[in-house]
Each structure stands twice: as C-alpha cells, then as structure tokens.
Amino acid sequence: VTSFPSLKRGIPALILAPMEGVTDAPMRAFQSERGAFTFCVSEFVRVSQDVLPAKVFRAHVPEILRPGCATESGTPVSIQLLGGDPARLAASAVVAVGAGAQAIDLNFGCPAPTVNRHDGGATLLKYPQRIRAIVEAVRAAVPLGVPVSAKLRLGWDTRDPIHENADMAAQGGADWITIHARTKMQGYQPPVFWEPIGEVNTRLGIPVVANGDIWTVDDFRRCRDETGCEHYMLGRSALADPWLPGRVARELGISGWRGGELDSDRDLVDWVPLLTRFAELSRPTSHGSGYTARRMKQWLRMASQRPEFRSGLERVKLCESTEQILTQLAQPSFGLQRLA
Ligand SMILES: Cc1cc2nc3c(=O)[nH]c(=O)nc-3n(C[C@H](O)[C@H](O)[C@H](O)COP(=O)(O)O)c2cc1C
Secondary structure (H helix, E strand, O other): OOOOOOOEOOEOEEEEOOOOOOOOHHHHHHHHHOOOOOEEEOOOEEOOOOOOOHHHHHHHOHHHHOHHHEOOOOOEEEEEEEOOOHHHHHHHHHHHHHHOOOOEEEEEOOOOHHHHHOOOHHHHHHOHHHHHHHHHHHHHHOOOOOOEEEEEEEEOOOOOHHHHHHHHHHHOOOOEEEEEEEEOOOOOOOOOOOHHHHHHHHHOOOOEEEEOOOOOHHHHHHHHHHHOOOEEEEOHHHHHOOOHHHHHHHHHOOOOOOOOOOOOOOOOOOHHHHHHHHHHHHHHHOOOHHHHHHHHHHHHHHOOOOHHHOOOHHHHHOOOOHHHHHHHHHOHHHOHHHHO
C-alpha cells in the first residue's frame, strides 16, 4: 500500500470536496473511478462529547476497511473531523488512524446552525488560537506519515480573518489548507472571493487548495489566474457536470481520466449510463432502492441548470425507485436522444 498522496508544491492535485449527504461512499466510488481526482475528503464525522469509537469511522467511511483507506478504484480518502475540543479531536484521530485512516482533515467551515451551536465548523473561524490549538493537538497525536490538513472559509462575516486563521493552521502544523472562498454568512451564495486565496498562497509556506464555484473550465482558469494555486477542490460542479473533473485534471496536467471523450460537445449529458453505474456502486451499502433513488434525485437537482432538465426534472421528482428514474431518463421526450 502506497502512502497518502500528500500535497506538495510543484505537484498539481485535484480533490473531491467533502459534501455531507452528497459525496458518500457510493458517490466517492463513482467519482474516483473516472480517474480525475487525486484523493477525496470524507463527509465530516462529528466529534462532540465522546471520543469516537472505530465503528463510527467504519460506518461513515467504509473505505477505511480497504487497503490505503481508498475507494475500490484506488483513490485515497482523507477523513474529515468536525468539533471544537482539541483533546477529543486528537484522541478520535488516533482511533481513526488505528482503524485505517491515512490522512485527517479538520473542518473549520461548516455553516450549519446545529454544528455551530455545538462549537464546531465555522464558529472556530472567530477564534484563531483555537484553530491553532486543534491542528496542533491532532498533528501531535497521529504519526508524522499521516497528513493533517485544515479546511477553512474566509471568515465568519468578513473576509480578512483568513489571513490570521491560515497562519494559525500552518503554525499548528497543518500539512496543507483548503480555502472555500466565502464567508460563513454567505452560506453557498455567490459571489466567491478567490483573491484572498491567492494572497495566502503566495505567503504561506504550505500548499493551499483553492475551492469554491469552479463550475466550468473558464472558471477554473480564472481561479488559477487569481490564486496561482496548484491544488483545487471541486464540489457541486463535479456532480452537475460529470466531465468537468476530467477537463480540469487535463488543465492541471493530471493524467488518469477514464470517464470518456472530453472534447465532444457536451451540451446534453446522457445520464442513464452514469446513474446506472451509481446504482451499481450503491448496492453494497444495503440502504435499499428508495435511498439510492433519493440520492439520484439529489444529484439530478444539482445538475438541473443543464438544458436536458428544463422540462424533465418534474417527472423525475415523482419517481420512487432507481428503475423508475432510469426509465424516465431514457424517454425520448427527455431530450437525451439528441446526444447521439
Ligand atoms: C450539501 C453540501 C454539504 C457539504 N458538506 C461539507 C462537509 O461535510 N465538510 C466540508 O468541509 N465542507 C462541506 N461542504 C462544502 C464543500 O466542501 C465546498 O467547500 C463548497 O461546496 C464549495 O465548493 P463548490 O463550489 O465546488 O461546491 C458542503 C457543501 C454542500 C453543498
């Protein structure tokens, strides 16, 4: 088993974003077998009153049972922890590593009110010293070969705190940081502010991953021009445009794409083979077809700005099983036949 693909200056990387309730194990398996991503970050695993037992990690991140904590196609998964208590986070990280984790990411960006009330996620953006203390505690607790990274937003309600918070994460010993180019108060609303990422990237001695609103190759190029980063993270757009990860990987000079022709006109996407594969990959989770159908609908909602969905999404909404969804998508009236 090779070690985790730690980020290094001079070696570009593309990372699948953690998205709670979206990039679960079947979605990570789907995205990673297409070959664009260097690694994935798991959905957050919350550490509140107790140190987490290994079974929690096995349930949230089943890849932990596989060699190298990797998806079936061999893409490693970093495990993200969320919480506010350095000692409990550190002890939980030790349990995760004992159970097979190869890298730990720390969440300093989650805007959910319940999470913030319980002292985790973006709340910590208001307390630079606590960011440092958490990173330091986790870094000290796990072996040096296990990278520890931090994922930050620009700030709580202003953009300036990113400078001090990034410094604190680096001083705490983070191997790299990811910056989502929004404040907490913005939630997921535009606009993103990539420029501060560039300022941090120029100054900080550790790798910086740029994240937020890269929906097209043009967005990617503008983000690269503004930030100068070599490392990027894609979230919602990887689902909305199944070819974007391949195209961005190509821009970065990353080989390994296995998801098909990148240059044809992809005005319309044939979702049937993609969702069929996703259903196949979802089968081992034993959540049942209703669960997988809801996940498919969620995915199609993310893609719903695309032309093929202008009239079709309503019909998919009424479907209750994966089979019904696939049947609807295959209807000539859905517009997909124009793909051929
Ligand atoms: C539904 C959803 C769930 C998310 N869950 C997490 C999470 O568990 N941990 C985290 O660090 N970020 C989480 N994020 C933030 C994403 O990782 C990412 O920073 C954000 O979506 C911006 O990137 P994008 O514009 O490429 O989607 C979530 C975002 C969405 C939309």
